[in-house]
Amino acid sequence: MNVTTADDTTSTGQAGPLTGTTDRGTWREFFVEHAIKAAGISMIAIVGLIFFFLLREGLPTLGEVPLGALLGTRWYPIEELYGLIPLVIGSLLVTAGSVLIAVPLGLTTAIYLSEIAPQWQRDILKPLIEVLAGIPSIVLGFLGWVALAPLIQSLGAPTGLTAFTGSLVLAYMALPTIISISEDALYAVPKEYRDGALAIGATQWQAIRMVVLRAASPGLVTAVMLGIGRAIGETMAVMMVTGNAANMPAFGPAILFEPVRTMTATIAAEMGEVSQGSVHYHTLFLIGILLFIITFAINSLAGRLIGGQEQRRKRGQI
Amino acid sequence: MADIIEVRNFTFFYGSFRAIRELNLSIRANQITALIGPSGCGKSTFLRSLNRMNDTIRGTHVQGEVLLDGQNIYAPEVDVTELRQRVGMVFQRPNPFPQSIYDNVAFGPRVLGMDRTQNLETIVRESLEKAVLWDEVKDHLRTSALDLSPGQQQRLCIARTIAVRPEVILMDEPCSALDPVATLRIEDLMRELARDYTIVIVTHNMQQAARASDWTGFFWLGELVEFRETADLFSNPREALTEAYISGRRG
Ligand SMILES: Nc1ncnc2c1ncn2[C@@H]1O[C@H](COP(=O)(O)OP(=O)(O)O)[C@@H](O)[C@H]1O
Ligand SMILES: [Mg+2]
Numbered sequence: 001m002n003v004t005t006a007d008d009t010t011s012t013g014q015a016g017p018l019t020g021t022t023d024r025g026t027w028r029e030f031f032v033e034h035a036i037k038a039a040g041i042s043m044i045a046i047v048g049l050i051f052f053f054l055l056r057e058g059l060p061t062l063g064e065v066p067l068g069a070l071l072g073t074r075w076y077p078i079e080e081l082y083g084l085i086p087l088v089i090g091s092l093l094v095t096a097g098s099v100l101i102a103v104p105l106g107l108t109t110a111i112y113l114s115e116i117a118p119q120w121q122r123d124i125l126k127p128l129i130e131v132l133a134g135i136p137s138i139v140l141g142f143l144g145w146v147a148l149a150p151l152i153q154s155l156g157a158p159t160g161l162t163a164f165t166g167s168l169v170l171a172y173m174a175l176p177t178i179i180s181i182s183e184d185a186l187y188a189v190p191k192e193y194r195d196g197a198l199a200i201g202a203t204q205w206q207a208i209r210m211v212v213l214r215a216a217s218p219g220l221v222t223a224v225m226l227g228i229g230r231a232i233g234e235t236m237a238v239m240m241v242t243g244n245a246a247n248m249p250a251f252g253p254a255i256l257f258e259p260v261r262t263m264t265a266t267i268a269a270e271m272g273e274v275s276q277g278s279v280h281y282h283t284l285f286l287i288g289i290l291l292f293i294i295t296f297a298i299n300s301l302a303g304r305l306i307g308g309q310e311q312r313r314k315r316g317q318i
Numbered sequence: 319m320a321d322i323i324e325v326r327n328f329t330f331f332y333g334s335f336r337a338i339r340e341l342n343l344s345i346r347a348n349q350i351t352a353l354i355g356p357s358g359c360g361k362s363t364f365l366r367s368l369n370r371m372n373d374t375i376r377g378t379h380v381q382g383e384v385l386l387d388g389q390n391i392y393a394p395e396v397d398v399t400e401l402r403q404r405v406g407m408v409f410q411r412p413n414p415f416p417q418s419i420y421d422n423v424a425f426g427p428r429v430l431g432m433d434r435t436q437n438l439e440t441i442v443r444e445s446l447e448k449a450v451l452w453d454e455v456k457d458h459l460r461t462s463a464l465d466l467s468p469g470q471q472q473r474l475c476i477a478r479t480i481a482v483r484p485e486v487i488l489m490d491e492p493c494s495a496l497d498p499v500a501t502l503r504i505e506d507l508m509r510e511l512a513r514d515y516t517i518v519i520v521t522h523n524m525q526q527a528a529r530a531s532d533w534t535g536f537f538w539l540g541e542l543v544e545f546r547e548t549a550d551l552f553s554n555p556r557e558a559l560t561e562a563y564i565s566g567r568r569g
Binding site for chain 1: 369374399401403407413414415417425429475481482
């Protein structure tokens, strides 16, 4: 019975004039279209609300604490010292350190995997890297604390809980992202390009450097940016291993080997203790705004880099 | 006329599969040699053996010799990159790099360090002129090679190959991705190039072999059945197999 009905509908639809949609089709389309629209609008609304909330809770600080004090070098809320500089520097140090470690390591690993490693090594390493990406950051932080920190202390640092320890843990977190996305980008470069380069008399390394890497560069930039993005966002692991000292590090060659505290870690550590509406509370939100601005800047920079690369690639300049 | 390449008792294996068997053949300098035969008979494999492009495929090995100007290219002391500079290759599908027209042609001179002793722009210009592409691209050398038509891309690949001044140019069905007009332009170009270079071309197109080559070799199941001057092979094949193949395909 059902089958007959279905057949009837179909044949009627085919025989009739092509007037567009049946009643049922129109209704369904209307529903789907508006559901998607509603979802999109509420996403925008939620982001807007979050931003509004951040501003409402964070901006009052600017009236309560003089700008000069916010730019001070001591973060010591109990004594009403709200210098943000050490936290910003802590974040910068840890992130920059992790990028310096993770990017070269990640890219070379990806090049090895896609261009040099025999198939059986790829078969083992690829899934292994995906598994590494799935380890929760708190576990990595714990490992950094019990294993990495003592190691770094034994190398001569006064304490093992330093910016460098944080950089290592973050680099480790960013690596799977960087490796697997850039490996995909390299693997997607057609074999014909490599053959073309080799057939002219290029060595394998020249073919990789001058053709494959250039062809894959938009993907490689994406990989690095996503890797950095992951590193910046991590709070808990870093909180465990950087020593959590909101001091100005002493500038010098050993700057990475001093305890620091990042912006994210500060928010996470202190949010539970502040009374709502206090100056301290507002300042923590100001840090949130600052983070938001930094992340936004990095993302749009990445977007522009990738967009620019895409255009230059289309014009053949890469 | 001198032989530039001499192939002696050449056998080629993919793993344990023997794709070419006991092949003997001489290729004349400054002539166009066409290789024909049904798909899978080993034409590409043989062509790629002449500049050792098959080295990039794991598990292959060879027996016998391929002499280039009297030197066995499979001898252990041979530098493969130098061999490939001397014996260049144009592929079935045009494969310009996703870079500018200029950078494509300059690629070879750069990797071989030719730009240290010679003017790179001159090399690029001369190569594009020889490939009869210069007039079409001279005003936009910095734009992407991928914006060219397939026929132009293939001529760009030829320019890229001759930029390193090879002796031999191998072409593996270079027109199979092109329309008839672009195909004829490449054939004219081959004639021009044969003054300075030796050309070996694989083609599935019998008219092309008949039109464009001086010598033709007919491959069948990994063996070279017949190898003669093109006019003779097509008008008066010696082997029944050749006869059947060329008449079957013509009709
Ligand atoms: N990479 C490879 N690995 C294993 N066998 C191959 C490979 N390439 C080609 N062959 C085999 O070698 C034979 C000759 O192939 P090929 O030289 O491509 O023929 P043609 O170019 O005449 O069509 C075919 O049987 C093909 O299946
Ligand atoms: Mg072939």
